[in-house]
Each structure stands twice: as C-alpha cells, then as structure tokens.
Amino acid sequence: MAQARGVPESFADLAERISPSVVNITTSTTVAGRTGPQGIVPEGSPFEDFFREFQDRQGPRGDRPRRSSALGSGFVISEDGFIVTNNHVIEGADEILIEFFSGEELPATLVGTDPNTDIALLKVEADAPLDFVNFGDSDTARVGDWVMAMGNPLGQGFSVSAGIVSARNRALSGTYDDYIQTDAAINRGNSGGPLFNMDGDVIGVNTAILSPNGGSIGIGFSMASNVVTRVIDQLQEYGETRRGWLGVRIQDVTDDVAEALGLEEAKGALVSDVPEGPAMEAGMEAGDVIVRFDGKDVEDTRQLVRIVGNTAVGKAVRVVVNRNGETKTLMVTLGRREEAETAVPAAQPVEPEEPMQSELMGLTLSPLSDEIRGELGLPESAKGLAVMDVDETSEAFEKGLRAGDVITEAGQAKILSVSELEDKIEEAREAGRKSILLLVRRAGDPRFVALGLDADE
CATH class of the missing domain: 2.40.10.10 (Trypsin-like serine proteases)
Structure with missing residues (x-):
C-alpha cells in the first residue's frame, strides 16, 4: 500500500x-x-x-x-x-x-x-554568475501537493509562505489562462514571485488573489509554469510572443447544440464565423465542429485556443471537423495571432427584402430591410432575419435572444426569409431532431443557439 x-x-x-x-x-x-x-x-x-x-x-x-x-x-x-x-x-x-x-x-x-x-x-548585468532556479512541470502538480511561495508581500521584504495546491486549471479572465490555485499566503507585493514544489522547481508565477479585503484569505492564483515557459522562450528569442492563429470564432458545444447537430457527445469547438484568414483559405465553414487539431482531440473552446496559441506560426496542421454529420480533414497553415487581432469577416451585399413580420418560436421576426438595418445600425451588407421582439416566457428569451439580434442561419444554411426558416424547422422535424441550430449575430458577433422545436407548437 x-x-x-x-x-x-x-x-x-x-x-x-x-x-x-x-x-x-x-x-x-x-x-x-x-x-x-x-x-x-x-x-x-x-x-x-x-x-x-x-x-x-x-x-x-x-x-x-x-x-x-x-x-x-x-x-x-x-x-x-x-x-x-x-x-x-x-x-x-x-x-x-x-x-x-x-x-x-x-x-x-x-x-x-x-x-x-x-x-x-x-x-x-552582474559581475558574477547568479543563483537561479529551474521551471518544473506544472502538469504533474496534484491537488493536495505541498507548495511554497516566496516574494515581497506588502513591501515587507523577503518572505516565505507554504500551503498546498488547492485546484488546477483555473481560468480567471484571460484567453490563455491556466492557473494553479493555492492556499499558500499570497498578498500584494507577491506578484511575480515563484511558487515552488518540494523539489525546488518553479511550477507557477504568483499573479492574483481573490480577496474581499485586499489581504490573503487562502485563495491565490499562480500562472502555471508550462504556460510561462513557452512565453519566456519566445520573449528571449524574439522580444515578443508569436502565437499561432487559426482564424475562426468559436463557441462550446453544449448538449442541446450537440443534439441539434446530431453529434454523439457535447465535445469540440463549434465554428460560428470564419473571417478572412488561414481557416477560410483551408475551406473551413461556419457550423463546422472542430474535433481534432494537430493530432490532439479537442474537448472545448478553451483547450483549442491554448493548443492553437502554442503551435508554431507557419506550421501546416491537420484539422478534423464534423460537417453535417460527416468527418472532413483540412490542412491549415497557421498565421500569427498578434498580426491578426483586427481581422474582420468579409461581408457580401444582398438585395433588400420587403419587411414582413412573423411570429415563430417566441420570436417576432422580419427580413432585413434598409429601414431595419438603419434602426439596428447594421451595414448594408447585413442579411438574415431581424428579431423585432422576444416573448419573455419563451425558450428563446431564456437562451439569451433579444430584440435587435439577427438570425443569419438555421440548420447550418443561410436564411433570408421567414419561410426559409420554417422550411428548415420542418426539415429538422422530419430528420427526428428535437432542436434546431440558429446562427445569431449581435453587434456583429456571432454565436450559435439551439432552440427546441416544440417551442413552435
């Protein structure tokens, strides 16, 4: 034992x-x-x-x-x-x-x-070689392991505190967050100091505390060393970071989204938009579910963002997607994220539709007209169905749809009229689906929403 x-x-x-x-x-x-x-x-x-x-x-x-x-x-x-x-x-x-x-x-x-x-x-620049410490493998740190924090808390000078790993893989607010949570006392001034394991290797950089009063209450966060080492290597070599860029907007696959797409399980990253960039050049489409990237299974969006960011710029990678129930493999040559922060989707003009409001699934819908585009502050190129009102007792309201949203796709097909949406709902019913997947844009930002088909009964 x-x-x-x-x-x-x-x-x-x-x-x-x-x-x-x-x-x-x-x-x-x-x-x-x-x-x-x-x-x-x-x-x-x-x-x-x-x-x-x-x-x-x-x-x-x-x-x-x-x-x-x-x-x-x-x-x-x-x-x-x-x-x-x-x-x-x-x-x-x-x-x-x-x-x-x-x-x-x-x-x-x-x-x-x-x-x-x-x-x-x-x-x-020192006259003699300096004492230094090595980074450890943060992935081997287990909840309950002893750790020791060092630093300059509250400006009091050199100080040591000890505790355990309280949790792993915490996310606070950043795209690439992977924090180790610890109850070792960390206060203001500890920021930037090391979190050591019992071998004396650095497994985290003390970064943040959760506190109602500004002092330590035993909930501190250290950025995991396996994230830090990749950043440090790039800063040493280039003086800046160079993260891989796939060029897609993504969201998690929820249970209802998985059902609407006919997926066996709620895993992967659902592509909600493909602006001009590496993914578009490789043939990726909105509605694709990324299930594998460069030989690694994709669990959710957070994991995919980290994997892509840690992949070399310019590398050609295999990306496996589920498209309309079939698996496709795309070869994508990654760009550099730092150069693509301002990338926006390319839009195409569309002939204006005559406004005609209809109620469907708790939504009051109207095809986009120049007048409605003006009211919603949309560009002339915007197309789809405008949400004019939402029944507050409906599933649509519960899922976050609001007046001013624009539905651009239903069942992974573009729609311009209410009749087209009705056709897609009927197709989903005939296919035995319990819900239909809508692509909704708000202020230009896309997301998929799965609505139950009984919402229209």
Missing part, C-alpha cells in the same frame, strides 16, 4: 537553497504633476479657491512631474541574469531596480512582455 507523503518537518532547507534566486522588484514611474484643484473638489465648490491658494503657496513644485514607486517580486532563471516577473509589476515603469536576497541591487532592462498571461522578462 502506497504511503502518503507526510507534512515536512521544516521548509528551512528548501527555503535556504532557493531563496538566493528570488528577488524584490522596485519600479519608478514619472507621473504628471497636478495643474490645479481639478479632481480634488468639484468645480464651483466654495473650497475651490482655498485649494488653488494652497497650491499657489506650494509654488511651481506642485506642477512638476513626480515619481511614483511600486513593489513586486520575481525570480532569476539563468546565471546570466534573466528574471521573470508579472507584466503588471513593471508596466509603464521608467526604471526597474532588482534587490537580491543578499541586499545587492542592480538595474534591470525590459526584454519583453506578454499582457495576455501577465508575464514579463527582465535582464540584469
């Missing part, structure tokens, strides 16, 4: 061995001086003259730029002086000063940053 690893008698030996590689980071930023009482008291307040006189007595010094300082943490990853920290620790800084465990201080230069993962890479 396997024995569980007991509580360490002490973390002292581990802390002593790796602490010389952990650093405190102080940044300085020039902040414009105030030019008057604006922002201190409301304009026209009886105190306005008082504050102006007070500033006048301060002399011209009050108008001068002033210095603002911030504190954070980091760690050395090479003997020649590369240092990892959080982007938010050094963002906008004019000067970055590194304080080592020994008390020595060195200025640092910024090599590169990645706001998407909140990671920054710094470099110092």
